[in-house]
Amino acid sequence: MNKNLYQIFFDRFCTLENNICFDVPGQKNWSYKDVDILSSLFVSYLDSIGLKKGDRIISQTEKSVASIGLYLACLRMGVIFTPLNTSYTLSEVEYFIGNIEPKLFVCSPDNYQATSPIFEKYSVPNHRALGSSDDDPFLKEILELKENNIIENCSDDDTAAILFTSGTTGKSKGAMITHGNLSSNAFALKESWDFTENDTLLHALPTFHVHGLFVALHTAFLSASKIIFLEKFDIAEINKNLKNSTVMMGVPTFYSRLIGEKDLNKDLYKRMRLFISGSAPLTEKTFNEFKNKTGHSILERYGMTETGMITSNPLIGDRLEGTVGFPLPDIKIRISNNNKILSPNEKGIVEVKGPNVFKGYWRMEKKTKEEFTNDGFFITGDIGQIDNKGRLTLSGRSGDMIISGGFNVYPKEIEIILNTIDGIKESAVIGVKHEDFGECPIAILVSDNSDNTIESDFINSLLKESLAKYKIPKSYVWINSLPTNAMGKVQKKDLRFKYEKILLN
Ligand code: MLC
């Protein structure tokens, strides 16, 4: 049997192919049939440039139906799809191109010229620009092609996508995610959240991460649901579309922004049946205020790039604030500390096993081995505890990764650059509380000349040359020396404790 994820979607939506798949405000609607054709046209293009199963492409494109058509074409052909955050800078993109060695690099028209030297340096055979407008030249060219309806035979273990997630060393690791990982997770979520063809998903997430691309789209595709496809999260657009939707998925910032509205109109929320939150901790304050103001209990779930979704609060039954719920079907979780499995209510590292768990890091066998236990559980690095009923509560992370508005920020990556700046002797980047983004990076700096500190704007401008904007520290604090322990290791815990509220009013 063909386990190609696209085949699985197709089998589900083919009897409902006239259902609207994408409703993009201001553009024409796309039925499931239209999207199927669009993907088959992209297959023709990929085939014409010689792409085969197992080849890789990188896409750093704005959110659009065309970019999803390209993704679906890759699934159909067994070509491995690597999406990149659109805010990555050239030097970040260069690393991914060197690491992935794609046969095709698709970028937004605005970036085409700037990325050309990288594409030449790494001899990427094909470089194209794809925009998000209806009259994009590449899209027009695609629409002129003849359909190629191939759906390559794939097994559960064939890699469908490589998504990058950073590491403690500051270098990103490509997580190889298989057709089987994605299909098992999509089925688990469809069942757990009871998605059907009667649902309308309000989609305002970016489509270069697990949340917006896999969790949201796959669950909808498998159910032939309608997707209201917004360019980005914008309160006015959300309010305009809430009354025509039934489900929304978002990061906690979506919800804190919605309740922050002065004239929140409860009536708009009447048709909605489900609000889902994930990618970062949802505070109890946000959960409770949202419930008071809209009447809805947000359903919080937990996952990560390497595993897809792991746990979810129940659709029917108590959605407890501050907890991330129960393991999804076929997924096992446990808590461990120093190789010892802990009992209920004991706090330790969350480990996970199941068909959702990725097959390894791209070209990093050693790193892959280090992240799994001997009996095959993936070590998430998240800290939590499981109660007697099996419900998971998270309380932090073992590393010093920061999650800002749902985007991960790795301090090491920023510190490496800060430490090269003249005038900075040493630096420590930490996550502190932020009203809007939940958590944000700030940098604690030590000057190499006690009489002088450098202007923040100057540091920002240097960092922006190589780092995406969301990684730029929101504040700089100069101190005489960093606190260290007897081994000379910087005590970030002390810094976090001292500066935790520095960004709050
Ligand atoms: C934007 N900025 C951010 C930021 N997003 N800074 C820190 N953290 C962020 N997340 C910057 C902008 O560049 C801008 O900088 C300034 O902050 C104000 O921008 P804004 O217009 O207010 O932000 P906006 O465009 O509205 O974006 C905020 C957001 C967005 C929360 C809507 O960040 C977002 O869509 N986040 C979702 C991330 C996501 O999908 N994560 C899933 C990962 S998958 P300046 O300098 O121009 O002022 C995963 C697994 C799982 O984690 O479990 O799901």
Ligand code: AMP
């Ligand atoms: P990523 O590597 O981008 O996939 O991010 C995964 C990380 O996001 C997880 O390891 C968690 O630390 C965090 N995360 C995801 N969902 C939640 C949640 N509901 N609550 C707290 N943290 C979460």
